[in-house]
Amino acid sequence: MALACSCPESGCAFVGSPAMLLNHLANSHQRPAVTVRYGLSSNLGFSLSHPWHALVGEDDRSVFLVSLGPLGAATAVSLVYVRPDGEAEVAPRFWCKLSVGPPGIDMVLMASPVSSSMLARRTRAVAGDVLGGAPGDALR
Ligand SMILES: [Zn+2]
Numbered sequence: 021m022a023l024a025c026s027c028p029e030s031g032c033a034f035v036g037s038p039a040m041l042l043n044h045l046a047n048s049h050q051r052p053a054v055t056v057r058y059g060l061s062s063n064l065g066f067s068l069s070h071p072w073h074a075l076v077g078e079d080d081r082s083v084f085l086v087s088l089g090p091l092g093a094a095t096a097v098s099l100v101y102v103r104p105d106g107e108a109e110v111a112p113r114f115w116c117k118l119s120v121g122p123p124g125i126d127m128v129l130m131a132s133p134v135s136s137s138m139l140a141r142r143t144r145a146v147a148g149d150v151l152g153g154a155p156g157d158a159l160r
Pocket of ligand 1: 027028029032033034044048049
């Protein structure tokens with residue numbers, strides 16, 4: 021069975037495997053995924069001008085999306101694992117700790133299993149909300 025993911029960019033009709041999606045994001049949208057290492061925290065800075073940012077796990081090339089969206093005067097931040105269509109839904113395989121704050125000051129926002137999403141046509145924001153300020157986040 022083909023494992024296919026949809027592109028999170030609104031209006032984009034791309035569907036392909038997670039590896040193809042990574043290439044597509046880099047080549048078609050100039051939005052290459054940021055590589056993260058499991059078990060280590062990463063300090064990442066994301067622009068609020070884009071509603072999503074792609075991450076890829078260094079070990080297994082799993083694809084994650086960080087979604088940013090307005091929540092009143094604040095910004096909602098969420099992280100989902102991009103589960104290919106066709107991959108059986110299993111208990112969450114990933115766990116993350118998200119913290120947001122100005123450089124040097126970490127405020128833990130959520131520590132939870134990472135939800136998976138098939139990104140059926142549209143990026144779904146899930147779990148974990150919160151806060152204003154410049155998002156940066158730590159992924160474990
Ligand atoms: Zn696309």
